[in-house]
Amino acid sequence: MSERQLSVRATDRHSFPVRGLVDLSRATYQSTPLAVTEIRPQVFSFVGAGGTVTAVGGSLGCAVIDTGYRPRVDEIRKAIASALRQPPRWLINTHWHFDHTDGNPTFAENGATIVAHTNCRARLSQDQYVPSLEWSVSASARSAWPVLTFDAPVAIDLGPQALQLITQAPAHTDGDVAVWLPSANVLVMGDLMTNGSYPIIDESSRGSLRGMVRAVEGLLGLVNSDTVVVPGHGPIGNRDSLLGFRDMLRTIEGRIQPLIASGSPVAGILAAAPTADFDRAWGRGYVTGDIFVRMILAGFGLTEEAKKSSAA
Numbered sequence: 001m002s003e004r005q006l007s008v009r010a011t012d013r014h015s016f017p018v019r020g021l022v023d024l025s026r027a028t029y030q031s032t033p034l035a036v037t038e039i040r041p042q043v044f045s046f047v048g049a050g051g052t053v054t055a056v057g058g059s060l061g062c063a064v065i066d067t068g069y070r071p072r073v074d075e076i077r078k079a080i081a082s083a084l085r086q087p088p089r090w091l092i093n094t095h096w097h098f099d100h101t102d103g104n105p106t107f108a109e110n111g112a113t114i115v116a117h118t119n120c121r122a123r124l125s126q127d128q129y130v131p132s133l134e135w136s137v138s139a140s141a142r143s144a145w146p147v148l149t150f151d152a153p154v155a156i157d158l159g160p161q162a163l164q165l166i167t168q169a170p171a172h173t174d175g176d177v178a179v180w181l182p183s184a185n186v187l188v189m190g191d192l193m194t195n196g197s198y199p200i201i202d203e204s205s206r207g208s209l210r211g212m213v214r215a216v217e218g219l220l221g222l223v224n225s226d227t228v229v230v231p232g233h234g235p236i237g238n239r240d241s242l243l244g245f246r247d248m249l250r251t252i253e254g255r256i257q258p259l260i261a262s263g264s265p266v267a268g269i270l271a272a273a274p275t276a277d278f279d280r281a282w283g284r285g286y287v288t289g290d291i292f293v294r295m296i297l298a299g300f301g302l303t304e305e306a307k308k309s310s311a312a
């Protein structure tokens, strides 16, 4: 692999290298700026060191949502400590992807209880492979596994804030959880939303475009014009950014579905460029329009390989 292929853009966009993913991603995000924002009193976001980290204070103990990359975990924990002035009692994983869970062992060693969807634990505890992106991710260490798991919505009482952990049908993965803070009016999306970039749709974890649209539409029901919407990647958003994300997903879905129904091969659907007018706004990071379409089609079981082997 050349230097050129190894380098990825470390911006606010969802950007992963394809091969040797875990180590390369850790290296890429070793010194990217970490932007800390108090988005509401006692609710902080930490953007720039992997998936967005959110920390929430409370008199009954504070909670952290996702961890960023392991090489940044000490820095992130220090930033959380200086924001909240107490160590986190709870660590919630929005899903299994390592840019959101890589710091799990360090938080657990320091006393946090890791909480996640049952399927998030199942995937963290086994090797994973995502064919459409050629991601090979080894099972995490035992200390990274969530110890408290659930597959229906649950709430955690932090004192002034309650966290509602809202399980989703398969969307980005089959272990997605959105976190809703009703009193602060903050919605933490995990990778159910990427702000300003196409999302990853992890077909190996039963993710699908339809599932993404359904999850976003369900969560829009919680949101009003004052809600702070925290995406898994990209700048902190609001209802308008979530609506824009939903509209982009739905428009592309509406273009791809008839192409699939008409029996177009993968190459024909790619040639039809169903994302073309969105690529400037959404496709400048790691997930280009082409990659996004391939992931969507993989969710329907359509890959160039599948086509070749069915033709053979």
Ligand SMILES: [Zn+2]
Pocket: 095, 097, 172, 191, 200
């Ligand atoms: Zn993800």
